[in-house]
Amino acid sequence: MSAGKLARTRNGVPLPRASVPRLDVGELRRAVLDAASRGDRLVALFGVPCEPGRVELHAVLADDSEATLRVGTAVVDEAYPALTPECPQAHLFEREIAEQWSVVPEGHPWLKPVRFARPARSGRDPFGRKEGEAPVAGVMDYYRVEGNEVHEVAVGPVHAGVIEPGHFRFQCHGEQVFHLEISLGYQHRGVERALVGGPDKRSVHYAETLAGDTTIGHATAYCHVVEALGQTRVPARAQALRGVALELERLANHTGGLGALANDVAFQPTAASCGRLRGDFLNLTAAVCGNRFGRDLVRPGGLSSDVDEALVARMLERLDAAMRDVRDSVELLWDTASVQARFEATGIVSVDDAEPLGLVGVAARACGLERDVRRDHPSGVFRLAYIPVSVWQTGDVFARAYVRWLEVQRSAVFVRDLLESLPAGPTRVPAAALAPGSLCVALVEGWRGELAHVGLTDEAGRFAAYKVVDPSFHNWSGLAMALRGQDISDFPLCNKSFDLSYCGFDL
Amino acid sequence: MFRILENRLRQGHRTVAYPDAPPELPARFRGLPVLDATRCEDGCRACEEACPTGAIRAPAGELAIDLGRCLFCSDCVQACPQGALAHSRDHRLATRTRDALSLRAGHSLELARALDGELHRLLGRSLKLRQVSAGGCNGCESDVNVLSTIVFDLGRFGVQMVASPRHADGLLITGPVTENMHLALRKTYDAVPEPRIVIAVGACAISGGPYLGHPEVHGGAAAVVPVDLFVPGCPPHPYTILDGLLRLLGKLGRGAP
Structure with a gap:
């Protein structure tokens, strides 16, 4: 019942920050995983700068059946054990934390930039860039399928229609998409x-x-x-x-x-x-x-x-x-x-x-x-x-x-x-x-x-x-999943069916 | 098949009569600001202080607004104790230069004039545009898209949005030009064959809009490429964009609706 360690509140009901439990990062991790295993959704997971040079992680979960929200925090320095391997809905939040605060979620299976923004805190670059090297939108390691007759299609950031920019990379076998990777951040305005x-x-x-x-x-x-x-x-x-x-x-x-x-x-x-x-x-x-x-x-x-x-x-x-x-x-x-x-x-x-x-x-x-x-x-x-x-x-x-x-x-x-x-x-x-x-x-x-x-x-x-x-922050991953095994020519239709926001994601 | 034809008959012809008839705008539409400096009280700078983008200057005896920064919100109007600022329902706002967007009390806006000589000969009857969103919030993009629906039917004026910069005569840029879109915008511009034009649509693309001064953005299209037409608004009404395009192509004369 480690979820019980989190503070409870409701939509639009404020809490004194002092009443939000500051847990040890291991405890916060267990509490979030426990709540998620009971069906809570991870509404937000983000860092806030706190006492000199450190970062306070905030987790917000929603229990939809009880109209309840749970909140907890933990202070981290340079790294902490990632939630994503056991709680996939944390995957982009943890990438975001790494990008913004130079905190490495260790064991994250897919640790890549989210918006190609400069970090707000100095520290070891989680993406292996050299010190002082500015992030360049779209430049990262993409998942790649190797083999005969496998080919890659890259689309964007500028698209054919009157639409916001984003980069889509498809690993294809003939017409069939094995994998779609979506790389955004072009709309980042801070x-x-x-x-x-x-x-x-x-x-x-x-x-x-x-x-x-x-x-x-x-x-x-x-x-x-x-x-x-x-x-x-x-x-x-x-x-x-x-x-x-x-x-x-x-x-x-x-x-x-x-x-x-x-x-x-x-x-x-x-x-x-x-x-x-x-x-x-x-x-x-x-x-x-x-x-x-x-x-x-x-x-x-x-x-x-x-x-x-x-x-x-x-x-x-x-x-x-x-x-x-x-x-x-x-x-x-x-x-x-x-x-x-x-x-x-x-x-x-x-x-x-x-x-x-x-x-x-x-x-x-x-x-x-x-x-x-x-x-x-x-x-x-x-x-x-x-x-x-x-x-x-x-x-x-x-x-x-x-x-x-x-x-x-x-x-x-x-x-x-x-x-x-x-x-x-x-x-x-x-x-x-x-x-x-x-x-x-x-x-x-x-x-x-x-x-x-x-x-x-x-x-x-x-x-x-x-x-x-x-x-859109949650749902772009849904579009990537929808394309698995699909013909690449179905991409525009699938994309439109999700109808997601680029700037809403890029902020 | 029969239902489709029935639907088609019921829906009827829906393209607006504009520019032969005046545009249909909402009663509360906020268009061209009307400034009256004679109402200003000495030392009052309430409008200046209220403006989210620093678009207004109100030193003693003067009142001026930079339409390139203006979000056409009502913050200044609500802040002014004297009623010195109001919005008219005039949708015509586009200019050919950035400076012309500085509207001073007692002066009228110098609306966009048509392209000159050779450019007008080349593009006046057929203009293909590639749209680039460079940090736009999908407000401007949506109301640019609307121009291609049956309501505005942009094609009837010889203007078309095309899929590739190689097929285009120019760019229509929205958004404050984020650092992350800077290179892509530059490359897209370079891919448009010369002679080419650039149209900046919306407060973001003209000045950065609400994002003015952010280190993540470049403060508008003109920071990257030369701009030939500025269309203010947040976002501009489709009629405002259309008015700008038609003026640029010399399809609207003086006294146009």
Whole structure:
């Protein structure tokens, strides 16, 4: 029962940092492995600089069945025994710790850079680079399959479409992919580093552009951290409207994603209309705040704008009209044999891979894993209003598409209900200063999956550290698994079915 | 098959009438800022202090905003006690030079003029662009992508996004140009045959945007390659990007919507 050594909290409930147990690294390791073996998910594992030259590891786990979070820390110097061999969902977190803090997770089977960023602490380079040698994006040891007729295909960072940069390296035998390795970091802008010392006037703008297509989701998670640490009580009307905005973001991105999947199998009717309809949902958000992506809407203490009855009526009318057209266009996908032939049994991720890798969001639910922060760790309006979890079992492109369609329908109903029963009152209160020496974890179910923000304050109530985990951080590994044994020509389709963020990963 | 045709009929023709008709913008759209320095109280620098990117200068008797840094948020508007700043619904923001983006109270914005002589002859009727995201958050990228949907139908203006720089007449760059994309951007630019143009879309690509001053980024496209068109916004509305492209190609005259 070593998991019992960890502090317990809930989504959006702050803890004094002094109450978070500082364990010996062996104890922390055992506690995390114990919790993970009981089904906890590793939400975040990250380093924070502490007393001269050392690093304090923080582990945050989620027990979805009990709506509980567990937190523990341990201080390390240059190395510690890696968790990854026994807990694969730690693999990227431990690479990140090595890259940022020059701490080696010993025994890590796949220790490579994550973002090709300079370390924030001097020490032995975990990747064997010479002292003072700057990291170069994409330059690392790639996994390589040797043998006759085995060939390698390298794609990116600049891709053919209008899309963010990333590098993909395939080990192929003919058309068949043996292995795909994904190397990112091209979008690294230093967001987490810049959030330290805040909150300041740029902080919320960083949150809004962490992943620009998830402006509402990330800004909401950021505001939850700030509001919890300041004990700011957000008015009910603002919480309801944040829920509307979050689900509109899901509607826009899922609709656009279904259209893009149709495009990738050359099914133009759905591709053409969903490309347009995505914009109809974005324009609903713009009707509220003036910006299609919801910039300037979610602010600490509530929202920067309100809606009146006339606007709500117009929004409901436009929502219904858009949903009629979306239904008409998306349902064609399920009735068209040529589409189904490409979607079904393509890019399968088994639940036996999805669970240990810690997949979240649509990618997890499409493998039959019932994970949804809105139900499991509800915050804001989701504590009062229920939205069913959408699940499919097959783990293929079809499942990822179909889960998105289920969510589109449920989100539309949810938005309609919320708009029809908006609580009265203000939409914003002043946000109070942050409590010193505290820690808060905020989880929000963004359209891709779980957004995790962890804020730690110093003695002056400024951010001593700020950790962001975009769902893409977990889910890129799912895409790599989906490509195993697949034809390389299915890559664009598989990639689109995950629809992951590059900058959300690169930060 | 029958259902597909039915769907097609129901969906109908959806391309916007722009530029023959004015663009349809949301009532709360934040476009070109309107500055009124006469309202400023002496010594008040509330807008300057509120601006997240240092886009505003408000020394005594003056008020100026750098649209290349502006995120078109409402932080300055909310901070100003005198109502000296407001956003109009004017979506036209693109300029040919970085300096032209410095908007001073009492002055109007010098919108982008068309390409000159030979470049206009070569590219005015057919412009192929390669898009490079160099640290963009997928906001600008998404609203560039939208131009190729049936709603805006960029192809009708002779503009097309192409898959390779070798097929392109120029680059459309988004993002603050991260250190990690610096080399790739340079190589992509070098791969575009001459003569070539560069279009910087969004606050990040013009100045670094919210990432201005970060050691991880280069502060915009112009730090790496010469830029011919600047399109402000965070992200710019698709109409703002389209307006810039059409002005560059000489397809919008004075008094255009």
